Amino acid sequence: xxxxxxxxxxxxxxxxxxxxxxxxxxxxxxxxxxxxxxxxxxxxxxxxxxxxxxxxxxxxxxxxxxxxxxxxxxxxxxxxxxxxxxxxxxxxxxxxxxxxxxxxxxxxxxxxxxxxxxxxxxxxxxxxxxxxxxxxxxxxxxxxxxxxxxxxxxxxxxxxxxxxxxxxxxxxxxxxxxxxxxxxxxxxxxxxxxxxxxxxxxxxxx
Numbered sequence: 400x401x402x403x404x405x406x407x408x409x410x411x412x413x414x415x416x417x418x419x420x421x422x423x424x425x426x427x428x429x430x431x432x433x434x435x436x437x438x439x440x441x442x443x444x445x446x447x448x449x450x451x452x453x454x455x456x457x458x459x460x461x462x463x464x465x466x467x468x469x470x471x472x473x474x475x476x477x478x479x480x481x482x483x484x485x486x487x488x489x490x491x492x493x494x495x496x497x498x499x500x501x502x503x504x505x506x507x508x509x510x511x512x513x514x515x516x517x518x519x520x521x522x523x524x525x526x527x528x529x530x531x532x533x534x535x536x537x538x539x540x541x542x543x544x545x546x547x548x549x550x551x552x553x554x555x556x557x558x559x560x561x562x563x564x565x566x567x568x569x570x571x572x573x574x575x576x577x578x579x580x581x582x583x584x585x586x587x588x589x590x591x592x593x594x595x596x597x598x599x600x601x602x603x604x605x
Contacts, residue, residue: 435520519541562581
C-alpha cells in the first residue's frame with residue numbers, strides 16, 4: 400500500500416514539474432515597444448495594434464515570423480524582427496519529464512520565448528532637417544532610458560554626475576538655477592509612476 404501511495408505521489412509530482420515551462424512562460428509574452436518620437440503607429444505583421452509607447456502580448460507559438468513595423472508621417476518606417484528562442488524551462492522539462500514534459504510545452508507554446516522583449520526604436524526624419532529642439536529631445540529621451548536608475552538616485556541624493564548632465568542638457572549653469580531645477584526634478588520623480596512617465600514629463604520642459 401505504501402509503495403502504491405509513493406508511486407502515485409511520484410506521478411503527480413512529475414505531472415506538476417513537467418508543466419513548469421507552460422505555467423511560468425505561458426502561451427503568450429508581453430513585448431514593450433517605444434520610440435524617440437511618441438505616437439508612432441505600430442503594426443504587427445501588417446496589422447495596426449497601437450502607437451508608442453506600447454505593451455502588447457504576442458503568441459509564443461506563432462506559425463509565421465513576427466515583426467513590428469513603426470510608421471509616422473515625416474519619418475522613415477522602421478521594422479523589427481522578433482527573435483524566438485527555446486526557453487530554459489523546456490530543457491528542464493525534458494530532463495524531468497522526458498517526452499511528455501516537452502510535448503506539453505510545445506503544444507502551449509511555453510517552450511519558446513522572445514528575446515529581447517523590450518525595444519526602443521530610433522525613428523529617422525525622412526527630411527534631412529531636424530530642429531535643435533528635436534535633437535535635444537531625442538538625446539534627453541535616450542539619456543534617461545539608458546540611465547534611469549542612476550538618475551533617480553542622483554535626484555534623491557541631490558548630487559551626482561547624472562544630475563549634472565541633466566543640468567547641462569537644460570542649460571542650468573548657476574547654483575540658483577540648479578537648486579530650482581532639482582526641486583522640479585523631485586516633483587517630476589514623485590508624480591511619475593513609470594520610466595516612460597518620467598521621461599515624457601521631462602520632455603515638456605525642453
